[in-house]
Amino acid sequence: MSQLVKRSETLPKVQPLEVRRLEPVRAHTVTFEGPGETLHLESGQTLHPVTVTYETYGQLNEQRDNAVLVCHALSGDAHAAGYYGLEKDEKPGWWDTLIGPGKSLDTDKYFVICSNFLGGCKGTTGPSSINPATGKPFGLDFPFYTVKDMVQLQRRLLKHLGIPWLLAVIGGSLGGMQALQWAISFPEMVRGAIPIATTARLSPQAIAFNEVGRQAIMSDPAWNDGNYPLDAQPERGLRLARMIGHITYLSEQSMLRKFSRRYINGKGRSFCLTKDFQVESYLHHQGSSFVRRFDANTYLYITRAMDYFDLEAAYGRLSTAFSGCRCPFLVISFTTDWLFPSEQSRELVQALRRVGLDVSYCNIESDQGHDAFLLPGHRMGDVVAGFLDRLTRMASS
Amino acid sequence: MKAHYVPPQQVDWSRSLPRDRALDPSIVDLVPHRAKVLDLGCGNGDLLLRLKAERGVDERGVELEPSAVAECLSRGLSVIQADLEESLLDLREESYDVVVLNQVLLATARPLQLLTEALRVGRRVLVSFPNFAYWRIRSQILFRGRMPVTLTLPYLWYETPNIRSASVKDFRALCETKQWDVYTELFVNLDRLERARPITIWPNLRASLALFALERKAR
Numbered sequence: 084m085s086q087l088v089k090r091s092e093t094l095p096k097v098q099p100l101e102v103r104r105l106e107p108v109r110a111h112t113v114t115f116e117g118p119g120e121t122l123h124l125e126s127g128q129t130l131h132p133v134t135v136t137y138e139t140y141g142q143l144n145e146q147r148d149n150a151v152l153v154c155h156a157l158s159g160d161a162h163a164a165g166y167y168g169l170e171k172d173e174k175p176g177w178w179d180t181l182i183g184p185g186k187s188l189d190t191d192k193y194f195v196i197c198s199n200f201l202g203g204c205k206g207t208t209g210p211s212s213i214n215p216a217t218g219k220p221f222g223l224d225f226p227f228y229t230v231k232d233m234v235q236l237q238r239r240l241l242k243h244l245g246i247p248w249l250l251a252v253i254g255g256s257l258g259g260m261q262a263l264q265w266a267i268s269f270p271e272m273v274r275g276a277i278p279i280a281t282t283a284r285l286s287p288q289a290i291a292f293n294e295v296g297r298q299a300i301m302s303d304p305a306w307n308d309g310n311y312p313l314d315a316q317p318e319r320g321l322r323l324a325r326m327i328g329h330i331t332y333l334s335e336q337s338m339l340r341k342f343s344r345r346y347i348n349g350k351g352r353s354f355c356l357t358k359d360f361q362v363e364s365y366l367h368h369q370g371s372s373f374v375r376r377f378d379a380n381t382y383l384y385i386t387r388a389m390d391y392f393d394l395e396a397a398y399g400r401l402s403t404a405f406s407g408c409r410c411p412f413l414v415i416s417f418t419t420d421w422l423f424p425s426e427q428s429r430e431l432v433q434a435l436r437r438v439g440l441d442v443s444y445c446n447i448e449s450d451q452g453h454d455a456f457l458l459p460g461h462r463m464g465d466v467v468a469g470f471l472d473r474l475t476r477m478a479s480s
Numbered sequence: 481m482k483a484h485y486v487p488p489q490q491v492d493w494s495r496s497l498p499r500d501r502a503l504d505p506s507i508v509d510l511v512p513h514r515a516k517v518l519d520l521g522c523g524n525g526d527l528l529l530r531l532k533a534e535r536g537v538d539e540r541g542v543e544l545e546p547s548a549v550a551e552c553l554s555r556g557l558s559v560i561q562a563d564l565e566e567s568l569l570d571l572r573e574e575s576y577d578v579v580v581l582n583q584v585l586l587a588t589a590r591p592l593q594l595l596t597e598a599l600r601v602g603r604r605v606l607v608s609f610p611n612f613a614y615w616r617i618r619s620q621i622l623f624r625g626r627m628p629v630t631l632t633l634p635y636l637w638y639e640t641p642n643i644r645s646a647s648v649k650d651f652r653a654l655c656e657t658k659q660w661d662v663y664t665e666l667f668v669n670l671d672r673l674e675r676a677r678p679i680t681i682w683p684n685l686r687a688s689l690a691l692f693a694l695e696r697k698a699r
Contacts, residue, residue, distance in 0.1 A: 411558065418546075432560060436570040441540075444560040445549045462547075465554035473556035 103184040105140055107168035108176070110161055112136045112206060113243055122201075122236060128226035132215075135240050136161050136206025137198035140182055141190030143246065148478055150246045151188060151471070152237065153178065153197040154254030154261035156457075157328075157385055158377060160205035163197035164190075180459045187464040193250065193471065198240055200233040200261070202385060204378035207236075211313060211378035222380055223309035230257070230392045234264045238272070250474055253277035253467065255456035256423060257385070260392050263431075266408045267394070275474040276408075277467060279415040280456040282427040283401055283434070284393040289422055292331050293386040296324035300379045309380050321379045322370035329369045334419035334452030338362060401434035411441035411477070413470040415463060417455040418448050443470060491641045493523065493548075495634045498674040500583050502632075503608050503691050504530055505676075506666050507580060510606055510693050511535050515577035518542070518602060520564045520594075521584030525552035532557075540576075542567045565590060568597040574696070576602040585609050586642040592654075599696055604663065608691040611667070613647035613684045631670045632688040648684040651692060664693040 115122070116132030123129050138161045143150060153163050155177065164182035166173050178197075182188040188195050199207040202225070210225040217224075241249070252265040252273055259281025266276040285293075300306055303320030311317060333341075342362040346352070358364050398404035412435050416428035425446045432444040445466055449455040456463065493500075504527055511517060514536050519528050522541030525548075531537045541559035543549050552559040560567060564584070579602030585591045586609050598605045610632040611617075617628040627637040635641070648667065655662050667687030668676040679687040 413553070429562075432562075433570050436560075439572075439575070441558055442560060443553055443558050444562070445553055446546060446561050447550065448546050462550040462554070466550055469554035469556045473558070476556070 105165035105183050105190060108138055108140065108162070108165035109167060110136050110138050110206060113240065115239060115243075120239075122232070122239075124226050124232045125229045126227040130201075130208065130226060133201070133208045133236065134206070134212070135198050135201075135208075135236060137196060137240060138162060138164075138176075139197075139244075140164050140195040141193055143194040143244075147245070147247055148250060149192060149475075150194045150196060150241075150249050152241070152249050152252045152265070153182070153188070153195060154233075154237075154252065154258035154265075155197060155200065156254070156256040156258045157389070158325075158373065159258070160203065161197050161199040161207075162205075164195070177457065181464055181467065187468040188253070188471070189468070192475070194246075196241070196244070196246075198237055201236040202228045202233070202381065202388070204381040209378070210309075210380040210384055220313055220380075222311075225380070225384065227384065227387065229388050230260045230264050231268060233388070234261055234268050237261070237265075238269060241272075248272040248274060250478065251275040251277055251471060253279070254281070255279040256281055256453065257389055259423075260389070263394065264392075266410055266412070267398075267404055270407050270409050273408075273410045274478055275410050275413070275470065277413045277415070277470065278428075278431065279463070280417055280420055280423050280428075280453055281431075282423050283404070283431055284395055285390055286424075286427070289331070290390045292327060292422075293390055296327050297383050297386060299323040299327065300383060303379075306379060309383075311379070313378070316374075316379045318374045321377065321382060322367075322374050324379075324382060325373040325377075326366045326370045329366060331422045332452055332454040334421065334450060336419055336450040337452055337454075340450065341365070401430065402437045405435050405440060406438050408435075408438070408440055411470075411474065412443070413466070414442065414444045415456070415466065416444075416446050417451065417453070417461075418446055419450050420453040420455065422453040491635075491639070496583070498670065499610065499632045499634065499689065501526060502668065502670055502674070502676045502689060503582065503666075506668075506691055507531075507582065507606055507608075508534050510604070510664065511537060511578050514538070516540075516575070517578045517580065518576040519580045519582070520567075520598065521581065521587075522548075522552060522557075522559060524548045525555050525557045525559065527580065527582060528552070528557050528559075529555060537578075564588060565594050565597060568594075568601050571601045573600055574603055577604065578602055579605045581605065581607045583608055583610070586644050586646065589643070591644065595694075596658075599660065599694060603696050605694045606691065607651075607694065608689060609646060609651070611648050611684065611687050611690050612645040613649065614669075614688045615685050616688070618685075630688065631672075631674065648687065648690050651690065655692070655694065659697070661695040661697060662692055663695045664691075666691040666693075 114134040121129050121131040162176040163178045164176040199205040202209040204211045210221050214221045252262045254262045259278035262278045266273045300320035303317035306317035345361045394404040395401045416425035435442045449461045517537040519541045528539045549561040579598045620628040667679040667683035669688050
């Protein structure tokens with residue numbers, strides 16, 4: 084031991100690598116409660132008042148032309164990057180690999196905004212919020228909402244922040260659906276759209292997995308037709324739903340690489356029905372940690388919003404959906420994503436090109452399945468950075 | 481059946497780089513300022529970048545190799561990853577001023593269909609390829625009895641991405657059969673220092689590279 088210490092004392096001092104981080108970030112909220120601020124939803128119902136939780140990174144420039152809206156996926160939230168600086172072992176925001184100073188969504192250049200979407204359970208009004216009419220959580224009294232409704236609320240937030248238009252709107256999975264809807268609903272406000280690992284409509288296979296997840300929740304007695312106290316939610320059902328979901332986010336290859344057929348005890352069969360394989364342990368861990376941070380009713384509603392998203396049905400034909408769009412698109416898919424397969428991205432690309440739009444497309448090689456868009460280890464970051472550069476140049480010329 | 485081009489194996493594209501870039505100045509000359517350009521098989525985007533810088537073109541590229549596409553996109557180019565022929569099906573007639581097929585035709589499964597589609601989509605089509613009747617190639621076959629390996633055909637028979645060969649005369653004959661308007665023909669020889677020397681006399685024998693500019697017939 085003493086030898087080790089001595090040796091290290093003689094080593095030359097190494098300058099630590101400069102790691103530039105975001106300043107500690109914090110979440111903001113805004114409540115739209117004015118008389119004219121009722122949110123009219125696609126389902127025909129209304130919401131009033133509505134609170135939105137959001138975070139921003141970087142600075143909005145004087146010309147107000149460097150804003151990038153990040154749309155999160157099913158289980159995400161407004162905390163996309165950086166640290167709150169409150170706990171020691173704090174995890175960074177969910178897209179911290181992409182957002183920050185010197186990163187692809189470079190906060191030295193861009194003003195990045197991420198809000199918890201409508202109907203979420205991370206600070207924006209949703210099924211787990213308190214219903215002002217009853218003083219209890221909305222639960223199943225919450226109106227159904229769609230991707231289009233989420234986008235409508237995000238637009239209201241931008242108005243509140245004084246942002247006239249977006250340099251880009253970017254998102255993966257359900258976030259990619261929002262990016263597509265943004266370019267369709269508000270073409271005059273979007274200078275570039277980056278839908279990642281997403282689709283114009285879910286496949287019946289993906290809807291089927293969502294339904295099994297919902298059934299897992301609804302068959303848990305603790306669900307009680309959606310009337311559960313927030314501190315006693317249907318944990319077993321929600322955990323199971325997340326476990327099923329998580330299988331669909333990975334690929335056969337990534338599971339093989341991560342877990343192989345390894346046993347938890349490192350030796351072999353324990354002849355038990357509880358967790359014995361490492362892959363089981365992983366799924367249980369994912370399920371348990373999800374239960375601590377997510378609401379069961381919200382899961383039911385959001386998966387429904389995904390199921391109902393169908394640009395072809397909404398606009399007659401997919402190319403018709405995009406006929407009013409003006410901005411360049413960057414479509415990204417991943418080779419081993421079988422939940423949102425690259426074939427669906429190619430359909431998007433085809434429809435976008437048919438109406439003469441400027442489209443870039445890359446099917447990025449990764450063994451990480453659908454989850455790849457959240458993970459480092461492939462070229463998505465470079466590709467996004469290049470596209471944003473291009474958009475900036477186009478906006479200034 | 482879909483005509484997917486499947487590379488026979490990992491091709492070391494760096495070896496054909498001198499050939500692939502040799503005609504870039506000539507291609508730039510044939511592209512009008514601010515034209516809308518589609519580069520089919522754009523590789524890592526060198527030509528498109530040059531066209532953008534020197535001609536201010538509105539650029540689009542199509543490339544099948546994923547890593548090359550990622551490279552193009554990170555350089556800020558508008559490129560899609562797709563099969564070349566399939567990528568043209570979504571485009572209307574004359575959507576582009578210029579379509580470029582730089583050193584890719586001989587590696588495609590259906591070159592005739594690709595050319596026909598390119599001529600539908602573009603007003604002008606620039607096609608370049610190595611001339612198989614070049615004298616060094618002839619002599620390698622004649623005297624060595626081996627498949628040729630030259631500056632412009634830098635791969636051994638089992639590693640080449642090309643699945644067909646053509647000479648200047650072959651291409652001229654095709655243009656005549658199909659009654660395509662040849663706007664310009666341009667021939668060069670790559671010398672040992674990889675400089676492109678223009679060839680005007682006996683190109684079928686003396687040129688190692690050919691560039692044809694085809695134009696759409698006015699209807």
